[in-house]
Amino acid sequence: MSAPAGATAPAPARATGRGDGGGRLVLLARLAPLAPTVALMLVFLAGPIAYALYGSLTNTALSGYRAADPEFVGLDNYSTLVSSGEFWQSAWLTLLFVLASAVVGQNVLGMVVALLLRAARGPLRSLVSGLVVTAWVLPEIVAAFALYAFFSGDGTLNAVLGLVGGEGAGGTAWLVTFPMTAVILANVWRGTAFSMMVYGAALAEVPPDLAEAAALDGASGRQRFFRITLPLLRRSIGTNLMLTTLQTLGVFTLIWVMTGGGPGTSSSTLPVLAFQEAFRFGQVGYGTAIAVVTLVVGALFATVYVRVLKPEVD
Amino acid sequence: MRRRHSLTALVAVAALGLTACGGSSGGGGDEDTIRVAYQRTAQFTQLEDVLEKAKSEYEAANEGRTIELVPIEAEQEQYFTRLALLNRSPSTAPDVIYEDSFQVRSDAAAGYLAPIDDLLEGWEEWGQFDETAKQAGLGDDGQTYGVSMGTDTRGIYFNKQLFEQAGLPTDWQPTTWDEVLEAARTVKERVPGVVPLNVYASRAAGEATSMQGFEMLLYGTGDELYDADTQKWITGSQGFRDSLAFYDTVFSEELGPDTALALDAALGSRVATEMLPQGELAIAVDGSWLPGQWISGENEWPEWEETMGIAAMPTQEGQDPGRTSMSGGWLLSVGSQAADPQAAFDFITVALNRENTLKYNTENSQIAVRTDVAEDPEYLDYNPSFEFFSSLVPVTNFRPATPDYSQISANIQAATEDVATGAATPEQAAQAYDDGLVAIVGEDGTQAAD
Numbered sequence: 185m186s187a188p189a190g191a192t193a194p195a196p197a198r199a200t201g202r203g204d205g206g207g208r209l210v211l212l213a214r215l216a217p218l219a220p221t222v223a224l225m226l227v228f229l230a231g232p233i234a235y236a237l238y239g240s241l242t243n244t245a246l247s248g249y250r251a252a253d254p255e256f257v258g259l260d261n262y263s264t265l266v267s268s269g270e271f272w273q274s275a276w277l278t279l280l281f282v283l284a285s286a287v288v289g290q291n292v293l294g295m296v297v298a299l300l301l302r303a304a305r306g307p308l309r310s311l312v313s314g315l316v317v318t319a320w321v322l323p324e325i326v327a328a329f330a331l332y333a334f335f336s337g338d339g340t341l342n343a344v345l346g347l348v349g350g351e352g353a354g355g356t357a358w359l360v361t362f363p364m365t366a367v368i369l370a371n372v373w374r375g376t377a378f379s380m381m382v383y384g385a386a387l388a389e390v391p392p393d394l395a396e397a398a399a400l401d402g403a404s405g406r407q408r409f410f411r412i413t414l415p416l417l418r419r420s421i422g423t424n425l426m427l428t429t430l431q432t433l434g435v436f437t438l439i440w441v442m443t444g445g446g447p448g449t450s451s452s453t454l455p456v457l458a459f460q461e462a463f464r465f466g467q468v469g470y471g472t473a474i475a476v477v478t479l480v481v482g483a484l485f486a487t488v489y490v491r492v493l494k495p496e497v498d
Numbered sequence: 499m500r501r502r503h504s505l506t507a508l509v510a511v512a513a514l515g516l517t518a519c520g521g522s523s524g525g526g527g528d529e530d531t532i533r534v535a536y537q538r539t540a541q542f543t544q545l546e547d548v549l550e551k552a553k554s555e556y557e558a559a560n561e562g563r564t565i566e567l568v569p570i571e572a573e574q575e576q577y578f579t580r581l582a583l584l585n586r587s588p589s590t591a592p593d594v595i596y597e598d599s600f601q602v603r604s605d606a607a608a609g610y611l612a613p614i615d616d617l618l619e620g621w622e623e624w625g626q627f628d629e630t631a632k633q634a635g636l637g638d639d640g641q642t643y644g645v646s647m648g649t650d651t652r653g654i655y656f657n658k659q660l661f662e663q664a665g666l667p668t669d670w671q672p673t674t675w676d677e678v679l680e681a682a683r684t685v686k687e688r689v690p691g692v693v694p695l696n697v698y699a700s701r702a703a704g705e706a707t708s709m710q711g712f713e714m715l716l717y718g719t720g721d722e723l724y725d726a727d728t729q730k731w732i733t734g735s736q737g738f739r740d741s742l743a744f745y746d747t748v749f750s751e752e753l754g755p756d757t758a759l760a761l762d763a764a765l766g767s768r769v770a771t772e773m774l775p776q777g778e779l780a781i782a783v784d785g786s787w788l789p790g791q792w793i794s795g796e797n798e799w800p801e802w803e804e805t806m807g808i809a810a811m812p813t814q815e816g817q818d819p820g821r822t823s824m825s826g827g828w829l830l831s832v833g834s835q836a837a838d839p840q841a842a843f844d845f846i847t848v849a850l851n852r853e854n855t856l857k858y859n860t861e862n863s864q865i866a867v868r869t870d871v872a873e874d875p876e877y878l879d880y881n882p883s884f885e886f887f888s889s890l891v892p893v894t895n896f897r898p899a900t901p902d903y904s905q906i907s908a909n910i911q912a913a914t915e916d917v918a919t920g921a922a923t924p925e926q927a928a929q930a931y932d933d934g935l936v937a938i939v940g941e942d943g944t945q946a947a948d
């Protein structure tokens with residue numbers, strides 16, 4: 185939707201004919217085609233957000249009296265949140281999950297794979313990229329079950345460890361002992377393909393003569409990468425960071441299927457916590473408040489990335 | 499450029515139109531169709547059998563009416579959530595609802611259920627239902643919101659073959675908690691490789707954790723969750739901490755299932771269909787309905803009578819009355835959004851007539867609440883465990899039936915899981931429960947234990 189809307193900059197040639205009332209009409213006429221887009225945004229974006237905001241200010245429950253007529257409780261849900269240890273733990277887990285699996289894991293690994301693929305040739309290239317992309321193509325629920333089967337007590341990982349390491353090597357309950365590590369690795373596995381494709385495309389745009397010139401001047405491979413390739417990719421990196429961050433922030437299915445947010449709440453990121461509170465504990469209002477906080481965190485990340493990208497606009 | 503605009507507008511209008519259609523197509527069922535929402539899992543198909551039988555009987559008797567069975571395939575915890583979500587929209591709200599007795603007050607208060615007192619008056623068989631059954635359907639306002647299908651009690655199942663291997667008596671009846679733990683320790687020592695004792699301890703197991711697990715302990719300590727006289731919830735009781743300490747002992751001494759298994763949402767099914775029949779579990783605190791699936795059906799296990807022993811849950815120190823149990827049970831209710839409540843109720847009277855109740859009570863090992871079924875020799879002879887579990891009725895306890903119970907129960911589950919996984923000590927978990935309790939019912943709704 186946004187691409188055609190962005191293309192509606194007023195045609196400069198018309199600017200000469202500006203009369204008072206006529207100008208306003210023309211402006212209206214020019215803005216009119218935007219109306220459907222604005223309407224859609226209002227209905228499908230602003231509407232639900234406003235509704236969620238309102239919901240988070242009530243004590244709506246899933247059942248009981250407060251399901252029939254919830255009360256407006258102001259900021260009660262938020263003050264409960266701020267004083268809840270579970271919430272801060274969850275916020276920290278979310279940050280850890282986003283930093284480790286998206287910002288570091290998917291991005292760095294995606295870049296490395298893209299660089300290696302650029303140097304690879306023929307069948308190896310298609311084989312590797314095919315394998316990586318498979319993880320991306322799998323629907324989230326399928327990927328989640330596959331990873332559950334991989335990490336679970338009698339799963340693939342332990343079976344392989346048992347074969348290689350002999351007695352006792354395959355006895356770790358990964359999803360219970362290292363739940364965060366397991367879901368972070370899972371998300372890296374699943375999302376790397378996206379970064380790889382973004383960087384693969386960006387690398388193809390880097391003019392080879394620049395690198396050649398630098399090589400002639402005696403720059404090492406490492407210098408060429410950090411001084412030439414990386415700065416040229418800066419905008420792709422920014423965009424990719426933003427996309428993967430926001431995507432990872434919203435990951436629910438993967439964690440829910442693998443660990444259910446547990447044991448206890450030790451892998452409950454904000455989306456999982458919101459679901460637990462709203463649908464397990466029946467506190468829909470409180471759960472909505474957590475969802476709103478998640479939304480704000482996402483908006484913060486997005487703002488930071490947009491700011492970082494801005495000076496490069498051409 | 500102009501062309502592009504109109505295209506955008508077109509797409510936008512089309513999208514709006516499509517979503518509008520999507521919104522309306524789910525709209526309320528027609529008057530002649532009665533939608534029945536109920537639970538179905540791999541191990542729980544007995545209800546579906548009865549409902550299907552009732553469906554064909556009702557449809558044959560009422561030309562032009564259709565019963566639409568809407569199974570919700572979920573373990574208990576998820577069932578409540580999905581049911582509540584169905585109930586929140588008039589277009590999806592079912593006409594007949596399979597409802598847990600502890601949810602009745604809550605769902606009645608939420609306006610999901612319709613009162614059926616007027617309808618019951620015209621049903622002569624209502625007199626066959628005993629007093630506890632009638633109590634089970636009452637809402638906060640004193641009106642009746644459901645017809646009881648049967649009740650249950652809980653006790654201890656133990657594997658006599660494993661007990662023999664461990665040198666324990668096969669007519670075991672523990673008299674204190676310590677004797678239960680001692681037997682589990684003996685099994686752990688002498689029969690390696692089996693899980694000595696299962697007590698549900700996870701959020702994922704939902705109400706099973708609260709009822710088959712924690713409350714079986716708590717109601718044997720002399721303390722309770724709720725003071726029915728003052729109508730206040732109790733904080734800081736010794737019994738609460740002791741019950742959590744029992745969990746702590748079980749899991750820190752590795753007498754229970756390992757953590758991954760203990761937290762598995764499907765543990766309940768696995769206990770009934772795998773772990774007990776395959777001799778992987780020695781002692782299980784569980785519900786009276788288990789033998790139902792062993793007697794007939796997919797999980798048939800004819801040897802269960804020779805293999806399994808049944809004992810009553812002892813009180814903490816053997817204090818009076820020496821044993822304890824918890825009772826619940828399920829009902830069929832009429833949804834408040836039902837287009838034709840009379841028709842929905844008529845279907846319930848078919849599903850719970852004498853014949854169908856007998857079928858359900860026998861096949862699902864329910865303790866009959868219809869007098870004519872309870873006295874029927876066919877019922878009494880069907881399952882040898884009926885006599886034992888019925889004998890627990892005098893010592894049994896009921897959950898506090900307030901609209902807040904389901905939320906409070908979720909906090910109990912959190913407390914047991916935190917203790918079982920070692921995330922909190924019994925004292926910390928009890929404190930967290932008290933805090934959660936105050937958050938739900940307010941300071942005024944609680945009182946400190948004396």
